[in-house]
Amino acid sequence: MATLTFTRDDRYNAFITMLDNAETGPGKLSGIGIAIKDNISTRGIQTTCASRILEGYLPPYDAHVVTLVKKAGAGIVGKTNMDEFGMGTTTENSAFGPTKNPADTSRVPGGSSGGSAAAVASGMVRMALGTDTGGSIRCPAAFCGIVGHKPTYGRVSRYGLVAYANSLEQIGPMARTVSDISLLMEVLTGYDPRDSTSVNCPYAHIPDPDIRGLKIGVPEEYFGEGVDPRVASVVWDGISLLERKGADIITCRMPSMAYALAAYYVTCTSEASSNLARFDGVRYGPPADTRQTWHESFQERRRDGFGTEVKRRIMLGTFALSSGYYGKYYAKAQAARQQVRNDFLRLFREVDVIAGPTMPTVAFRIGEKTDPLSMYLSDILTVPANLAGIPAISVPCGTSEGLPVGLQIMGPHFRDERVIDVAYAFEQGVSR
Amino acid sequence: MVSEKDVAHIAELADIGIEKEELAEFTGRFNEILDYFDILDQVEQGTRGGTDLVNIFRDDIVEDSLPGDEVLANTLEKEDGFFRAPRVM
Numbered sequence: 377m378a379t380l381t382f383t384r385d386d387r388y389n390a391f392i393t394m395l396d397n398a399e400t401g402p403g404k405l406s407g408i409g410i411a412i413k414d415n416i417s418t419r420g421i422q423t424t425c426a427s428r429i430l431e432g433y434l435p436p437y438d439a440h441v442v443t444l445v446k447k448a449g450a451g452i453v454g455k456t457n458m459d460e461f462g463m464g465t466t467t468e469n470s471a472f473g474p475t476k477n478p479a480d481t482s483r484v485p486g487g488s489s490g491g492s493a494a495a496v497a498s499g500m501v502r503m504a505l506g507t508d509t510g511g512s513i514r515c516p517a518a519f520c521g522i523v524g525h526k527p528t529y530g531r532v533s534r535y536g537l538v539a540y541a542n543s544l545e546q547i548g549p550m551a552r553t554v555s556d557i558s559l560l561m562e563v564l565t566g567y568d569p570r571d572s573t574s575v576n577c578p579y580a581h582i583p584d585p586d587i588r589g590l591k592i593g594v595p596e597e598y599f600g601e602g603v604d605p606r607v608a609s610v611v612w613d614g615i616s617l618l619e620r621k622g623a624d625i626i627t628c629r630m631p632s633m634a635y636a637l638a639a640y641y642v643t644c645t646s647e648a649s650s651n652l653a654r655f656d657g658v659r660y661g662p663p664a665d666t667r668q669t670w671h672e673s674f675q676e677r678r679r680d681g682f683g684t685e686v687k688r689r690i691m692l693g694t695f696a697l698s699s700g701y702y703g704k705y706y707a708k709a710q711a712a713r714q715q716v717r718n719d720f721l722r723l724f725r726e727v728d729v730i731a732g733p734t735m736p737t738v739a740f741r742i743g744e745k746t747d748p749l750s751m752y753l754s755d756i757l758t759v760p761a762n763l764a765g766i767p768a769i770s771v772p773c774g775t776s777e778g779l780p781v782g783l784q785i786m787g788p789h790f791r792d793e794r795v796i797d798v799a800y801a802f803e804q805g806v807s808r
Numbered sequence: 809m810v811s812e813k814d815v816a817h818i819a820e821l822a823d824i825g826i827e828k829e830e831l832a833e834f835t836g837r838f839n840e841i842l843d844y845f846d847i848l849d850q851v852e853q854g855t856r857g858g859t860d861l862v863n864i865f866r867d868d869i870v871e872d873s874l875p876g877d878e879v880l881a882n883t884l885e886k887e888d889g890f891f892r893a894p895r896v897m
Contacts (some may be wrong), residue, residue: 437874453823638847642845653823656893658883658884658893659882663884663885664893666892666894666895667895668895670895670896671823672895673894674825674894676824678823679824687824687826688837689835690824691819691834692838694818695838696845705848711852711860747837748837749837
């Protein structure tokens with residue numbers, strides 16, 4: 377056993393809770409300090425989801441992934457800032473103040489795993505855990521210039537993850553190199569009976585940069601309306617690099633992209649309206665007033681405890697599931713979700729991976745995005761992978777206006793190894 | 809289009825407790841977002857919904873659970889090993 381000690385200089389507000397030191401042991405992650413997003417339960421360490429409603433909550437158990445990283449010898453450095461319950465694309469929706477982007481402190485780091493991304497990008501930690509419901513690992517990875525991977529749905533246990541939208545979200549690795557992503561995937565994957573969607577599919581792989589003959593599909597929709605032409609140009613340069621390394625580039629179509637964002641927001645808000653009903657002040661968080669009636673106490677607690685975006689999403693989901701509207705919103709969203717899945721399954725019969733930008737723009741200025749719909753629209757390129765449950769990685773691919781741009785690689789279900797190989801080939805190609 | 813009255817009703821159903829002065833702002837944003845969701849009207853009815861996934865159940869075997877004092881550690885309102893909750897009636 378060794379003890380890691382940490383500096384408490386958190387100039388980017390990346391952490392909600394910082395520890396002074398951590399025990400590390402032998403194993404694949406021996407001696408490595410790791411940051412954990414604050415919606416992942418850590419026994420005895422405050423876990424808030426960046427919400428007032430969970431302030432002071434000390435989980436009585438570790439999430440499965442926390443048990444795994446500890447067992448692999450890593451030391452937990454602290455809990456990172458995020459958009460409240462994962463609801464946002466900038467890490468501005470935090471009860472603990474916004475995180476700043478280490479690449480440019482006037483910019484957001486992306487979200488919702490913005491604290492994890494900033495902690496890694498600034499060198500405070502070597503690696504971090506994030507969670508990705510609609511792009512929350514890949515967006516901040518792209519905006520901060522690091523690597524972030526959303527594993528195939530089911531490959532990493534969600535036991536101990538505070539649920540927001542169960543059918544979409546996965547815990548995944550964030551790091552500065554693809555090799556570290558691969559290393560962390562070895563530790564995080566595998567069967568856990570406590571998550572009923574867990575699949576027994578361990579990852580044991582050494583990244584291989586040989587992509588000769590690999591077919592890379594590039595959907596036109598990933599370079600369509602709303603995508604900044606300067607970002608598109610940087611990403612095309614990246615795709616050309618993969619072509620020079622021997623891959624075949626094939627342009628293709630994904631018609632279901634027209635519905636993907638609406639399908640995503642109807643689904644995630646519906647699931648949130650149910651999941652967040654548990655925050656009533658009875659079992660954790662600032663306490664309910666037991667002299668009041670149930671509804672009075674419940675409403676008061678949630679009025680004071682939840683931020684605006686969380687309230688909005690709970691109400692949108694309540695509305696989408698309400699009698700008379702279910703068929704118009706939720707049922708249609710599930711049909712659209714199936715179309716997205718079908719589009720990917722069709723494309724993966726013709727190509728090995730799909731590539732495009734991770735985000736349609738570079739990082740926004742802090743305070744720039746004030747209306748929720750325009751914020752939602754920036755998730756258009758990341759949500760399809762969550763709707764389909766496929767693996768997707770974002771790897772740094774140069775800059776536009778001096779700010780990082782991410783190249784996104786998506787692959788078929790349970791082919792995380794393949795998208796990691798392509799990201800590795802790209803990373804090696806850039807650094808040569 | 810939803811009205812401020814509708815939004816107040818949804819807030820009541822969701823036990824979300826929003827303030828009267830917030831209603832106009834919430835209603836405006838709500839309608840912008842719902843207008844965007846209208847694109848789902850174009851999704852063909854024939855598209856199969858749901859998934860081909862099946863439920864996974866485990867055998868109903870009693871296992872160890874967390875000790876009661878740890879479960880109750882995050883609340884001040886407890887009595888005889890139970891959580892105290894607000895009045896239901």
